[in-house]
Amino acid sequence: CSAIDACESSNGGCSSKAECRRTTPGNRACVCSAGYTGDGIVCLEINPCLVNNGGCDRNAECTQTGPNQAVCNCLKGYSGDGKTCTYISLCSQNNGGCSEFAVCNDTELTERTCTCKPNYTGDGFKCRGNIFQELLRNSNTSRFYFHLEVLSIRDISGSGPFTLFVPHTDVLNSDPRVKDWIAKGVMAQVLRYHMVGCASLLYKDLTAITNITSLHGDLIHISYSQNSLVLNNKAEIILSDAVGTNGVIHVINQILVP
Numbered sequence: 001c002s003a004i005d006a007c008e009s010s011n012g013g014c015s016s017k018a019e020c021r022r023t024t025p026g027n028r029a030c031v032c033s034a035g036y037t038g039d040g041i042v043c044l045e046i047n048p049c050l051v052n053n054g055g056c057d058r059n060a061e062c063t064q065t066g067p068n069q070a071v072c073n074c075l076k077g078y079s080g081d082g083k084t085c086t087y088i089s090l091c092s093q094n095n096g097g098c099s100e101f102a103v104c105n106d107t108e109l110t111e112r113t114c115t116c117k118p119n120y121t122g123d124g125f126k127c128r129g130n131i132f133q134e135l136l137r138n139s140n141t142s143r144f145y146f147h148l149e150v151l152s153i154r155d156i157s158g159s160g161p162f163t164l165f166v167p168h169t170d171v172l173n174s175d176p177r178v179k180d181w182i183a184k185g186v187m188a189q190v191l192r193y194h195m196v197g198c199a200s201l202l203y204k205d206l207t208a209i210t211n212i213t214s215l216h217g218d219l220i221h222i223s224y225s226q227n228s229l230v231l232n233n234k235a236e237i238i239l240s241d242a243v244g245t246n247g248v249i250h251v252i253n254q255i256l257v258p
Contacts, residue, residue: 103116
């Protein structure tokens with residue numbers, strides 16, 4: 001007589017995901033393979049993500065890849081290997097995309113707010129100080145600032161409000177009359193003719209005005225035609241509404257002469 005091998009046929013009736021082990025003649029035991037669980041007759045894949053998030057960080061997603069196998073990936077807004085995930089502060093890099101003159105505050109995942117610092121105005125992404133400071137920061141108006149500095153003109157550094165019509169830097173650099181005005185000592189008068197006190201006039205406000213008085217004392221005539229604002233029938237506003245804490249700057253393409 002020979003012993004009957006209970007595992008010889010059809011894996012002994014065990015699951016295809018189980019090992020059939022001979023015990024005594026004619027008997028066997030079914031043991032689920034690694035990565036599976038059950039009684040051996042029925043074996044199911046073990047999903048490690050169902051227990052303790054598969055060992056992943058609580059701010060990570062566990063994804064099953066096979067029997068008792070999984071990968072961990074940090075959720076959006078976090079960085080790491082999945083086992084450990086660290087919150088990414090949007091404000092920690094490049095001030096969160098806010099202006100250099102703004103305060104960045106993390107509010108929630110992938111969200112932040114930008115708020116201009118005291119003495120600055122804007123939406124947080126673009127913040128401006130007083131218009132005297134802003135003249136220097138913008139290459140289109142920096143030459144005007146230079147002339148104000150040389151002549152120690154501080155009219156527009158006060159609380160305002162002011163409206164400035166600033167000849168473009170290229171115009172101030174190329175107009176030969178500028179040297180003559182400096183030599184004759186009248187450059188300060190020319191500069192003040194581009195300043196208006198007691199009002200912060202935006203482009204839309206200027207379209208409804210025909211005359212305004214400059215800090216020099218002379219009138220500036222304003223006309224609006226063909227979607228353009230023109231001063232004294234010759235100088236066109238080419239850039240407008242640079243709003244600062246104490247006024248607004250408009251860039252013009254010619255120098256106004258009192």
